[in-house]
Amino acid sequence: MLENFPFYLAILIVILLLIMVANKIKVAYPVLLVLAGLAISFIPGVPLVNIAPELIFFIFLPPLLYEAAWTVSWKEMWRWRRIITSFAFIVVFLSALSVALVANYIIPGFSLALGFLLGGIVSPPDAVSAGAILKFVKVPKTISSILEGESLLNDASSLIIFRFAMIAVATEQFIFYKAAISFSWMIIGGVAIGLLIGWLFMKAHKYLPTDANADIVLSLLTPYIIYLAAEEVHSSGVLAVVSGGLLLSNNRHRFLSSKSRLQGVNVWESLCFILNGLVFMLIGLDLPEITKGLEAVNISLVTAIGYGVLITLVLIVSRILSSYGAVIVTLIARNFITVADSRNPGLKTPFILGWTGMRGVVSLAAALSIPVYLNNGNGFPQRNLILFITFIVILLTLLIQGLTLPYFIRKINFTAFEDTLPRDEAYHLLRKELAEHASNYLRTNYSDQIESNSSLQQLIQKWEQHSNGMDDESIGKDLKDIYLDLLNQQRQWLINKNKEDQSLDEAIIRRQMHYLDIEEEKLRYI
Incomplete structure (x- = not known):
């Protein structure tokens, strides 16, 4: 063997x-x-x-x-x-x-x-x-x-x-x-x-x-x-x-x-x-x-x-x-x-x-x-x-x-x-309905916290943009390419930072690298 x-x-x-x-x-x-x-x-x-x-x-x-x-x-x-x-x-x-x-x-x-x-x-x-x-x-x-x-x-x-x-x-x-x-x-x-x-x-x-x-x-x-x-x-x-x-x-x-x-x-x-x-x-x-x-x-x-x-x-x-x-x-x-x-x-x-x-x-x-x-x-x-x-x-x-x-x-x-609805069209329709549900849920269940919590306001704004289709319109191929370039630049910056700062724990760098990988993976679903 x-x-x-x-x-x-x-x-x-x-x-x-x-x-x-x-x-x-x-x-x-x-x-x-x-x-x-x-x-x-x-x-x-x-x-x-x-x-x-x-x-x-x-x-x-x-x-x-x-x-x-x-x-x-x-x-x-x-x-x-x-x-x-x-x-x-x-x-x-x-x-x-x-x-x-x-x-x-x-x-x-x-x-x-x-x-x-x-x-x-x-x-x-x-x-x-x-x-x-x-x-x-x-x-x-x-x-x-x-x-x-x-x-x-x-x-x-x-x-x-x-x-x-x-x-x-x-x-x-x-x-x-x-x-x-x-x-x-x-x-x-x-x-x-x-x-x-x-x-x-x-x-x-x-x-x-x-x-x-x-x-x-x-x-x-x-x-x-x-x-x-x-x-x-x-x-x-x-x-x-x-x-x-x-x-x-x-x-x-x-x-x-x-x-x-x-x-x-x-x-x-x-x-x-x-x-x-x-x-x-x-x-x-x-x-x-x-x-x-x-x-x-x-x-x-x-x-x-x-x-x-x-x-x-x-x-x-x-x-x-x-x-x-x-x-x-x-x-x-x-x-x-x-x-x-x-x-x-x-x-x-x-x-x-x-x-x-x-x-x-x-x-x-x-x-x-x-x-x-x-x-x-x-x-x-x-x-x-x-x-x-x-x-x-x-x-x-x-x-x-x-x-x-x-x-x-x-x-x-x-x-x-034929399928009843093209898969891409059905996918975007489902995303829109999900975003509307998310926005309505936040406004209904967290209405008391909206005015005092700016992060919650940004979260609601994000899902309202999804429901209006703004994310699908703005994230076109050109913007995806720019975002991928940005992610690659961020990775290179983290690599250089890890080399230059000897006191920085590399586990922190790797955690941020993992986050960038997830962000790049998310582009496949937009």
């Missing part, structure tokens, strides 16, 4: 550089990272990378899911709950079923149970890839909300299919009532455990004498404890982390201080940034190990690639057809129940929802977790071929769908699925 430490440091530097390049050329960084990992794996002398499934399931997956639960909007998830659950459960199941039927019919030696095993592995789209792509294109909030909500749940549904298929392959039987009980426990138990442990952590944040650093450390421990607790009782660790994360996210202002929230966001963004980068780089680096296993069972590379291409096509087509099916069902259901949006989205929006089917980390982790041997000592059937097909699916969906999705989004006119 230690002798390869310089190699891993170099990999981190390569990841950072490639993400910078991806942002520059406006390409989703998972695409570049997988290709780079693939290229690096062919360099002579490069250490062989063998990814343990526990590394992804227990190290990478809980914090990535938890961070996603903190950033997603529960209000939007609830609003689009029907279509989100349709994509996260029904569409995932239909994708797995399609793969199972095709694999059973086309691939020699593939039973229906093995087909469902492969289907459960490759059926969940990767949220990181879609999110990285959507940064560079403008889509209605509706679409992004549906994709974000789906990404929190589809991993759980696919892993449930995967577990049942594993049992069927290992025991060569499938007992329906036992499966139904196990399925119910995985969902109900996972959600219940996530909510319970999330509630306990919420009370710990609130009643223990924590500071910002302790709050951040507790938040880093939370997803791992939730995941491990759920997995220990054989429920869904994924659903547990998601439900616990949603509970804590929606109550963050009740138990976290503003400092904890501000610093915590920065820590979590940095952590998930590097975790996502490592995962996609490792996918590419793992190809030689996967290929070696393929050669061991005498399956030609060309044949295996053909199977991978076929399964990729099945996944793409089944998801697109399912997307149109979900829209049709919604249009029919609006005649009987209240739906979130009764407008007809047309033919283009379901296509975009269907095309965002890039696969990634969960698929690879599930494939790698297949045991080498069954309980009876025999080798697990078709394990190496399943691993290779999974890699081909990840690679092709990232390349084909990942590179073309921005093009399709730019070409499509979302007039039928």
